[in-house]
Amino acid sequence: MSQAEPAAIEAEGLTKIYGSGNTEVVAMKNASMRVARGEVVALLGPSGSGKSTFLTAVGLINTPTSGRITIGGKLVQDGDAAYTNLRSFRRKHLGFIFQKSNLIPFLSAIENVQIAMQLSGESARASRHRAMELLDYLGVADRAGNFPSMLSGGQQQRVAVARALANRPSVILADEPTAALDGQRGRQVMELFAKVAHEQGAGVIVVTHDHRALDVFDTIYEMEDGLMTRSTSSASVHANQPITPLD
Amino acid sequence: MNLATKDIRHNFGRFALTAVGIGMLLMVVMGMGGIYRGVVEDATLLIERVDADLWIVQRNTRGPFAELSRVSSNLVYRAAAVPGVSQAREFVYHTIQRQRDGKPLRIAVLGLSWPTDKGEWLPLSAGRTLGQVHFEMIADKQLGLALGERIKLGKETYTVVGLTENMISASGDGLAFFSVSDALAIQFDTPGEATRLERAARRSRGEQFELAIQQPSVLENAMRPASELPAVAEPQISAVMLTLSPGADPERVADVISGWGDVSVYTADGQRELLLKGSVERVRRQIGLFRVLLTVIAAIIMALILYTLTLDKIHSIALLKLIGAPNTVVLGMIMQQALILGFVGFGIAYLIGQQLFPLFPRRVILANADLLQLAGIVLAISVLSSLLGIWKAMKISPNEALA
Ligand SMILES: Nc1ncnc2c1ncn2[C@@H]1O[C@H](COP(=O)(O)OP(=O)(O)OP(=O)(O)O)[C@@H](O)[C@H]1O
Numbered sequence: 167m168s169q170a171e172p173a174a175i176e177a178e179g180l181t182k183i184y185g186s187g188n189t190e191v192v193a194m195k196n197a198s199m200r201v202a203r204g205e206v207v208a209l210l211g212p213s214g215s216g217k218s219t220f221l222t223a224v225g226l227i228n229t230p231t232s233g234r235i236t237i238g239g240k241l242v243q244d245g246d247a248a249y250t251n252l253r254s255f256r257r258k259h260l261g262f263i264f265q266k267s268n269l270i271p272f273l274s275a276i277e278n279v280q281i282a283m284q285l286s287g288e289s290a291r292a293s294r295h296r297a298m299e300l301l302d303y304l305g306v307a308d309r310a311g312n313f314p315s316m317l318s319g320g321q322q323q324r325v326a327v328a329r330a331l332a333n334r335p336s337v338i339l340a341d342e343p344t345a346a347l348d349g350q351r352g353r354q355v356m357e358l359f360a361k362v363a364h365e366q367g368a369g370v371i372v373v374t375h376d377h378r379a380l381d382v383f384d385t386i387y388e389m390e391d392g393l394m395t396r397s398t399s400s401a402s403v404h405a406n407q408p409i410t411p412l413d
Numbered sequence: 414m415n416l417a418t419k420d421i422r423h424n425f426g427r428f429a430l431t432a433v434g435i436g437m438l439l440m441v442v443m444g445m446g447g448i449y450r451g452v453v454e455d456a457t458l459l460i461e462r463v464d465a466d467l468w469i470v471q472r473n474t475r476g477p478f479a480e481l482s483r484v485s486s487n488l489v490y491r492a493a494a495v496p497g498v499s500q501a502r503e504f505v506y507h508t509i510q511r512q513r514d515g516k517p518l519r520i521a522v523l524g525l526s527w528p529t530d531k532g533e534w535l536p537l538s539a540g541r542t543l544g545q546v547h548f549e550m551i552a553d554k555q556l557g558l559a560l561g562e563r564i565k566l567g568k569e570t571y572t573v574v575g576l577t578e579n580m581i582s583a584s585g586d587g588l589a590f591f592s593v594s595d596a597l598a599i600q601f602d603t604p605g606e607a608t609r610l611e612r613a614a615r616r617s618r619g620e621q622f623e624l625a626i627q628q629p630s631v632l633e634n635a636m637r638p639a640s641e642l643p644a645v646a647e648p649q650i651s652a653v654m655l656t657l658s659p660g661a662d663p664e665r666v667a668d669v670i671s672g673w674g675d676v677s678v679y680t681a682d683g684q685r686e687l688l689l690k691g692s693v694e695r696v697r698r699q700i701g702l703f704r705v706l707l708t709v710i711a712a713i714i715m716a717l718i719l720y721t722l723t724l725d726k727i728h729s730i731a732l733l734k735l736i737g738a739p740n741t742v743v744l745g746m747i748m749q750q751a752l753i754l755g756f757v758g759f760g761i762a763y764l765i766g767q768q769l770f771p772l773f774p775r776r777v778i779l780a781n782a783d784l785l786q787l788a789g790i791v792l793a794i795s796v797l798s799s800l801l802g803i804w805k806a807m808k809i810s811p812n813e814a815l816a
């Protein structure tokens with residue numbers, strides 16, 4: 167990866183402090199990460215270590231206390247100062263999948279995917295076509311007309327994945343997207359991220375606890391007590407972690 | 414994709430119930446306007462229908478609709494002689510209350526000037542106009558009398574020969590039409606004992622009278638019916654209505670008549686003005702204030718409903734913002750729901766109102782102008798009441814989608 171080409175994501179010295187005084191919580195300390203275009207990054211770490219905090223900061227949803235975020239070569243956030251309209255920037259460039267249910271309850275599965283595209287000006291027809299393709303790929307095409315409340319947790323996750331990919335974002339941020347999926351489905355989703363990263367040149371960060379699919383990732387980062395460290399290679403993490411059968 | 418209708422589709426039952434509730438509220442607002450229209454219509458109905466160009470009333474009174482007006486019955490002949498007058502009619506009008514089947518029956522009695530006026534101008538729904546000068550009547554449906562029914566008023570029995578619809582007095586009583594002489598007989602009906610006492614009083618007054626002292630046989634006259642006595646005035650009438658000949662200038666005719674010392678004269682419009690400004694004005698203000706109050710209440714309730722609808726969608730709104738929906742999308746969703754709610758409510762109000770209002774004891778008239786005005790008000794309160802929800806929605810941060 168050449169330095170001349172701007173990174174998909176460049177986070178420098180991100181710090182997030184929640185509350186103040188006695189209730190102060192330092193959720194993230196001076197965390198940095200560089201994700202090249204086409205690179206797929208896994209973010210590991212124990213519960214409460216600050217993974218979601220980092221991801222929402224990079225996703226321009228959670229303002230960091232300090233630190234800089236550059237996306238696609240454009241400085242968008244420096245401390246609490248934003249250098250662009252964050253909302254339209256998110257719409258155009260970012261795709262999210264979050265830890266908890268993040269579908270709109272009054273829209274059907276396919277409409278949840280379509281809305282992301284239609285907000286970017288896509289026609290109803292074209293968006294319907296692409297949404298159906300994505301749902302089909304993720305194995306939930308048969309539930310396209312169902313409301314989220316009628317879908318299982320795993321099916322909801324897959325619809326959310328489809329929505330995140332719908333606008334062909336240059337950055338994909340996923341917070342435990344496979345938590346509710348079985349091993350095979352989980353792996354399929356991870357492979358989809360890798361495919362999208364390579365085909366579209368997107369930068370992808372995936373928070374995961376699932377060590378079985380780590381070979382899909384190019385780079386692995388770990389967080390511990392708000393501190394970010396880069397593991398040398400995916401293999402080393404593999405070797406260090408006992409493989410726990412999950413299902 | 415229209416988020417407003419998608420949300421409504423998903424929560425249809427709840428939305429429908431809310432719309433019915435708002436509809437009921439708007440129906441009351443609509444009904445209030447209709448009641449006011451009804452009052453005005455009923456009040457001015459008689460003036461409109463009798464179609465008189467000028468009204469001659471007792472000097473310095475505001476006419477029979479506003480207060481008691483008494484003019485002598487021969488005024489008809491004086492008025493008929495004024496150049497430009499094609500027809501002069503007596504106007505005799507008073508309200509009586511009788512008992513019928515244990516319920517009070519209020520009748521607004523109106524005298525028709527036989528033979529010039531047999532009731533041809535009345536909108537008859539059944540039967541015919543008066544066919545003879547006595548003992549016939551035309552009654553409004555509201556009185557609940559049937560064609561051919563006979564009722565006793567005073568000493569005589571009258572037969573219902575015709576029926577009208579929606580001929581109602583300013584106070585909401587059904588009108589009944591008699592010949593002037595019958596109307597006066599009903600109005601001045603005195604029981605036998607009262608007549609005997611009156612004659613005895615006349616006789617004792619007469620005993621002090623010089624002529625009677627000189628010629629006692631004159632006293633015999635005191636026992637004769639009042640109508641045969643030149644010394645006793647004829648019964649008085651309420652007013653005289655004039656119809657002008659084509660081309661006659663009402664100003665000039667009115668000028669001539671207002672020169673007479675015993676009467677005042679008004680145009681039909683003048684009479685209507687007086688009526689509306691007088692008795693109806695307070696009712697109008699009363700109903701108007703109620704309407705304003707109800708409109709404000711409807712707006713507050715709608716605002717609260719839209720606010721809670723927004724609260725229910727906090728997560729979705731946060732999520733929409735998170736995936737980059739501009740404020741206009743969120744704002745549009747809430748505003749559209751407000752408008753849909755308002756106008757579905759308005760439609761429900763109209764539909765239910767049309768079924769319900771005819772059952773009311775007094776007329777409720779839904780005039781197009783009033784409906785249009787209410788639609789405008791609904792539009793305004795929909796927009797205003799959505800502001801609270803919009804204000805809340807604007808404050809929601811995308812972070813809340815993750816909570
Ligand atoms: N809104 C908040 N206010 C205060 N403290 C917070 C807030 N959000 C997170 N924290 C704290 O910040 C720390 C990091 O939280 P974060 O959610 O980033 O952890 P995580 O690594 O995503 O954990 P998990 O794997 O359980 O999702 C935790 O100690 C948490 O309690």
Ligand SMILES: [Mg+2]
Nearest residue numbers: 217218265341
């Ligand atoms: Mg987390």
